[in-house]
Amino acid sequence: MMHPADEAPWRAANAANAVDAAVVAVARCDSARAAVHFGGRILSYGDLDRLADQVACAIARVTTPGTRIAYLGRNSDSCLVLLLAAMRTGTCLVPVNWRLSAQEIAFVLADSEAQWLFVEPEFAPHHVPGGTGAGTGPAGVILSDGLATLTGWAAAQAAAGQGAASLPPYDPAAGFVQLYTSGTTGFPKGVVITNERYSIHVARLGADPARWWIGTRAQDVVLVAMPMFHVSGCGIALEALAVGATIVLLPAFDAPGILHAIGAHRVTRIFLVPAALRIVLELPAVATADLRCLETLMYGGSPITPDLQALADRHLRCRFVHCYGMTEAGGNICVLEQRCDDPEVLRASVGRAIPGTEVRIADPSGRVLPAGFKGEVQLRSPTTFAGYWHNPAATTDAYTADGWMHTGDIGYQDDTGHLFLLDRLGDLIISGGENIYPVEVERLLALHDDIADVAVIGLDHPHWGQVVTACVVPRSGATLTLAAIHEWLDGRLARYKLPRVLHVTDLLPRNAAGKVRRAALREALAEARHVASITD
Structure with a gap:
């Protein structure tokens, strides 16, 4: 064909x-x-x-x-x-x-x-x-x-x-899909993706013969279990249709359903966040499932931990591809095919830029930094988003004067162009593959009658990547519990954004400008063992 x-x-x-x-x-x-x-x-x-x-x-x-x-x-x-x-x-x-x-x-x-x-x-x-x-x-x-x-x-x-x-x-400049992503103001922003820019995106996925596995092939059977309101689910489905591949579409993440679908439909390609992959691989039925048809497993949102990689290696014989992307980029920015013989340091990378995308590292003044130096990850590509819906100021702020897009991520590149991520400028929390901005949660908690001051951070978690952690100063005489906060937030905030850890303190650490020192909070709580927490 x-x-x-x-x-x-x-x-x-x-x-x-x-x-x-x-x-x-x-x-x-x-x-x-x-x-x-x-x-x-x-x-x-x-x-x-x-x-x-x-x-x-x-x-x-x-x-x-x-x-x-x-x-x-x-x-x-x-x-x-x-x-x-x-x-x-x-x-x-x-x-x-x-x-x-x-x-x-x-x-x-x-x-x-x-x-x-x-x-x-x-x-x-x-x-x-x-x-x-x-x-x-x-x-x-x-x-x-x-x-x-x-x-x-x-x-x-x-x-x-x-x-x-x-x-x-047909209007190549028209937006055909508008995906909402959380913003640093605490309100979602509509990312407009146009016909022309997305057409360029799908065309370049197969532009590098040496890395043909970046893109989907016509003979692939692609399982889509990630939500289509995310660029991961929506993008993978559209990329499959763009080459005439077959989609196996699940209504939502369903670990037993994924395991069944892989065997029943002979799925060759799938994307999962590491937290979801762990849930699938810990199913007892994995031991007897026939997963030999799976050729490529793409993952992103957080790295695969060594123990999860070992678990995956026991049950899967497919190619592992680490994807680094964002909605504003139209999808992937960098990809890495993870090989078992790669040096450990290389396996910590998110890979090299896909065809047609340039990546650079810059300091706060905009000066481009050489290999090995840490700074903000910036990218330039004809596929980046056309703009935020009805938000020209935020659109302008998203780009440098010379046309590079800010990612808000901190990292460095090695001499071969492999990108290594270190932190996030915007203190973004990624829990189970979901992006959560602290200010979005803080904005609501600040309205609570018993909370005098609040800061929200992400703490590392072996299964979810990070968990939302609320650091609160109670008003005089008030007693705060995580269960009570959950009850108060019910209906006001998506459940996956709810704090999973509560830290009650007398004072939040702040710098001379009055800003909360989130790094200090993360360091202190990473060592603490007395915080209260609940899970779904």
Whole structure:
């Protein structure tokens, strides 16, 4: 079968997002090829193309290019169809993190100005305001029967005959997906990813023959268990469609389900954060599972610890690829194929930049540092994000004057270009692969009547990478417990952002400028053994 990206008419006309062009190309030359396995249903590429076109025509009837449409639900084939429909209509899909609290979801819907909300029934009671899509909140479509409901809605729009069903001209500069990421202000920011920039991203994944394993191949069967409101889940699914591969889509992380799916569908490629990988590999059923089909395991969010690597080596015979990326980069920045014969120091690296991406290390004044010197990791690439939605100041701040993007990470490069990460400028906490900014939690805890002062840090944890730790100064006469804080935060904050460790103190360490010395707190608490903690 011809590689979709090689189909001349699509390349010459530049008439579509590369992912959508590939879906159309495969649908034309190999329509029966399996595109998506989900919930016992198989969508061929012909099916996927037809359904995306049907939904796109309906969206074109009720929106204009640039409109935001939102999806609130777990991973589903409906979400994939909506993504392709957004590409075809010049609209932009906002996959909303269903793990957020009701208040946080309401913020994302309001900030994105979504005119339509496609929502799974589980999340519908609190998030279908019944608007008209014209300024009073998004019009709600409850996907009570998943894809069948979505296509039924599309048919109803066609029957109503409202508006024109013709699709608008392709706009390479239009955003097709808007992913929300936590920000240092404590409020999420919408990262706009455009057709053109993402098309460049998928094209360059196969640009280095010596590192062909960076990208997905047409013969791959790719398991997607990471959430599609993250660049990890969304990106891996789109990369698979861009080469005509087959996706095995799970609604959410499910360790037994992952183990079953690998064997049942002969999965060749998967991405997991280390905490999730450990849960899968500690299942008793791993001992008898046939995992020989798995060829590439990509991981990121935190390194694999030596004990986890030893556990993985006992059960897997696949390639391990450490990925370092971020939403604003459009996906991966650096990758490392981890080999058992690599020197220990090299295995601590996150690898070298992928084709088309430049990485440098700079000091606070912007001076570029030579190999071995620590500073901020900065990158330059034609695939970095177009901007933060309705936030030009933050967009400007994200780039240097000469066009390099700030990552907020501290690291260094060796003489071969391998990148080593050391710390995070923004004190980002990564717990179980989820990004959590301390200020986001601090902002809420500061409203608690019994808390006089608060700082939130991440403490290292063998399973989750880090755990959210609240360091609080109680008001006079108050008694604080972690359970009580959890109860107070219920509904205000996503559960994965809740503090897992509580440290009560009389005073927070601060510098001469009055800023909390987080490093001092981390050092002190890393040695302490008297803090109170609970786990889910």
